[in-house]
Amino acid sequence: MTETTASSTGAVRVADVGRGPVVLGIETSCDETGVGIVRGTELLANVISSSMDEHARYGGVVPEVAARAHLDAMEPALRAALAEAGLTLDEVDAIAVTSGPGLAGALMVGVGAAKALALATGKPLYAVNHLVGHVGADVLRDDGSDLELPTVALLVSGGHTSLLHVRDLVDDVELLGETIDDAAGEAFDKVARLLGLPYPGGPHIDRVAVGGDPAAIRFPRGLTLPKDRAAHRWDFSFSGLKTAVARWVERRRDEGQEVPVADVAASFREAVADVLLTKALDACAELGVPRLLLGGGVVANARVRQLAEERCAAAGVELRVPPLSLCTDNGAMIAALGAQLVSRGRAPSPLDFGADSTLPVTVVQV
Amino acid sequence: MILAIDTSAGTAVAVVDRDGGVLAERSVADTRRHAEVIGTLIEAVTTEAGVVPRDLSAVVAGVGPGPFTGLRVGIVAARAYAFGAGVPCLAVGSHDAVAFERLSAAAGRSVSDAGGRLDSPLVVVTDARRREVAWTAWSGLDDDGLPVSVGGPALVVPALLDDATGASSAWPRTDPDDTVVSAGALGMLAERLFEHGRPFADAAPLYLREPDVTPAARPKTVSQ
Numbered sequence: 249m250t251e252t253t254a255s256s257t258g259a260v261r262v263a264d265v266g267r268g269p270v271v272l273g274i275e276t277s278c279d280e281t282g283v284g285i286v287r288g289t290e291l292l293a294n295v296i297s298s299s300m301d302e303h304a305r306y307g308g309v310v311p312e313v314a315a316r317a318h319l320d321a322m323e324p325a326l327r328a329a330l331a332e333a334g335l336t337l338d339e340v341d342a343i344a345v346t347s348g349p350g351l352a353g354a355l356m357v358g359v360g361a362a363k364a365l366a367l368a369t370g371k372p373l374y375a376v377n378h379l380v381g382h383v384g385a386d387v388l389r390d391d392g393s394d395l396e397l398p399t400v401a402l403l404v405s406g407g408h409t410s411l412l413h414v415r416d417l418v419d420d421v422e423l424l425g426e427t428i429d430d431a432a433g434e435a436f437d438k439v440a441r442l443l444g445l446p447y448p449g450g451p452h453i454d455r456v457a458v459g460g461d462p463a464a465i466r467f468p469r470g471l472t473l474p475k476d477r478a479a480h481r482w483d484f485s486f487s488g489l490k491t492a493v494a495r496w497v498e499r500r501r502d503e504g505q506e507v508p509v510a511d512v513a514a515s516f517r518e519a520v521a522d523v524l525l526t527k528a529l530d531a532c533a534e535l536g537v538p539r540l541l542l543g544g545g546v547v548a549n550a551r552v553r554q555l556a557e558e559r560c561a562a563a564g565v566e567l568r569v570p571p572l573s574l575c576t577d578n579g580a581m582i583a584a585l586g587a588q589l590v591s592r593g594r595a596p597s598p599l600d601f602g603a604d605s606t607l608p609v610t611v612v613q614v
Numbered sequence: 615m616i617l618a619i620d621t622s623a624g625t626a627v628a629v630v631d632r633d634g635g636v637l638a639e640r641s642v643a644d645t646r647r648h649a650e651v652i653g654t655l656i657e658a659v660t661t662e663a664g665v666v667p668r669d670l671s672a673v674v675a676g677v678g679p680g681p682f683t684g685l686r687v688g689i690v691a692a693r694a695y696a697f698g699a700g701v702p703c704l705a706v707g708s709h710d711a712v713a714f715e716r717l718s719a720a721a722g723r724s725v726s727d728a729g730g731r732l733d734s735p736l737v738v739v740t741d742a743r744r745r746e747v748a749w750t751a752w753s754g755l756d757d758d759g760l761p762v763s764v765g766g767p768a769l770v771v772p773a774l775l776d777d778a779t780g781a782s783s784a785w786p787r788t789d790p791d792d793t794v795v796s797a798g799a800l801g802m803l804a805e806r807l808f809e810h811g812r813p814f815a816d817a818a819p820l821y822l823r824e825p826d827v828t829p830a831a832r833p834k835t836v837s838q
């Protein structure tokens with residue numbers, strides 16, 4: 249069972265005491281088919297089948313390619329997760345599935361599978377929010393530290409860039425801001441392509457940025473000017489940054505000069521990391537929340553993590569970064585959020601829920 | 615007993631039995647709500663048929679052809695239900711079910727009646743979106759009452775259907791606006807394939823169309 253306790257500082261600690269419910273989670277919102285199994289806050293299995301390689305030649309996730317891959321991967325992933333957990337389906341107490349947000353056709357594969365599996369096994373089914381799942385992943389850390397709430401959460405991937413204020417994991421999550429154009433991960437992909445680097449861009453930008461000067465080129469920080477801050481205090485924009493990098497590189501090429509790839513990559517990465525963490529730490533300060541949680545695949549980016557550590561240390565904010573395998577999209581985080589709902593005695597979701605590509609973050613359970 | 619699921623057009627679900635025929639059948643014609651209704655329909659037919667998962671001998675998925683997004687929902691649901699129930703998941707073409715139902719009716723029988731030969735050609739034509747249709751040509755039923763495919767499945771624009779179907783261009787066709795796939799027929803066809811030891815379809819969906827993608831081009835300039 250999960251127990252939430254209030255500390256003297258007013259923070260609520262989400263801790264596991266004893267054996268929680270065994271929940272199988274299914275995640276298909278983007279290009280990873282994830283099936284995870286948890287017991288309360290204990291991770292038992294985390295199987296991820298990615299179609300990333302199939303998207304590489306297109307330079308980005310192709311929704312139909314992703315959805316086809318989900319169909320092929322679903323049953324093998326279910327089998328592999330149960331084998332990894334050493335459990336039979338009979339030993340599972342509940343099933344959880346991502347209802348949204350995400351790619352509609354991809355989400356539908358998970359929803360269809362989860363409903364049928366729940367009916368065939370007689371298990372209760374919980375339809376949950378993918379973004380809140382990213383926060384829920386943190387309860388699965390095995391270093392003995394507990395997720396404390398409230399927290400500000402910065403979720404950054406190829407599909408989303410969202411800043412959340414999480415007061416309660418199952419029923420009090422607020423969207424502070426999100427990207428108004430490209431996701432940060434998309435900007436990495438597009439700039440990588442511009443520099444002739446393969447997809448996905450993040451790791452390759454990281455690789456070529458080594459030795460580059462992050463201050464060599466001052467690229468714009470989207471929505472940080474005073475005029476933008478009025479309407480988009482916590483929102484992000486990476487479209488202008490992408491264009492600025494493209495213009496800069498083009499001008500160099502037009503002038504017949506060599507493009508300093510390391511400096512461009514380091515400066516671009518610095519602009520992304522700077523704007524992400526400036527806004528996140530501003531939110532911590534303004535809300536009086538001394539905690540920041542990171543989630544999403546961009547957490548793999550070395551500079552984003554490093555800058556987060558520096559800025560959080562300087563601001564006296566506790567930084568929490570779940571292990572990378574739980575930061576990228578996965579089924580275990582969906583199972584973990586499902587287990588929180590079960591532990592709190594929530595009723596299962598009605599059987600007629602759908603895939604909601606724009607599910608708001610305030611809806612933790614559909 | 616078999617649980618049959620087809621989402622190649624609307625969402626159709628049935629529980630059938632070799633001896634008892636179609637025990638329960640439900641469908642929703644809406645071609646955009648497969649994920650929403652699939653669970654409720656499965657629950658309704660299994661409840662009405664009074665069947666629990668372990669009573670089933672198999673789950674059968676209609677593998678199309680049909681528009682991809684919806685088609686996948688039924689196939690993944692069939693696979694997951696079979697996995698959960700610990701029974702095999704088998705594949706049957708969705709056009710096969712239409713042909714089986716229409717040709718059985720032409721022979722004066724229901725899909726639950728014992729079969730027999732019928733020489734009565736038919737081209738099953740269903741909507742494939744993007745101004746195309748999917749077609750499969752059938753020459754009739756064989757001695758076991760099973761439909762005999764002689765062409766397709768393939769996609770074509772309606773104006774070129776005669777060219778595409780070739781020798782069968784003069785045969786009666788189903789109207790793509792009025793061709794529904796019956797899960798009861800799909801399930802009874804599976805029972806009959808079982809009974810006569812015939813092969814099932816390949817498990818892969820009949821998409822008949824490559825994903826709509828453009829490989830990433832060379833780096834674009836800002837001005838483009």
Ligand SMILES: [Zn+2]
Nearest residue numbers: 382405544577
């Ligand atoms: Zn995600």
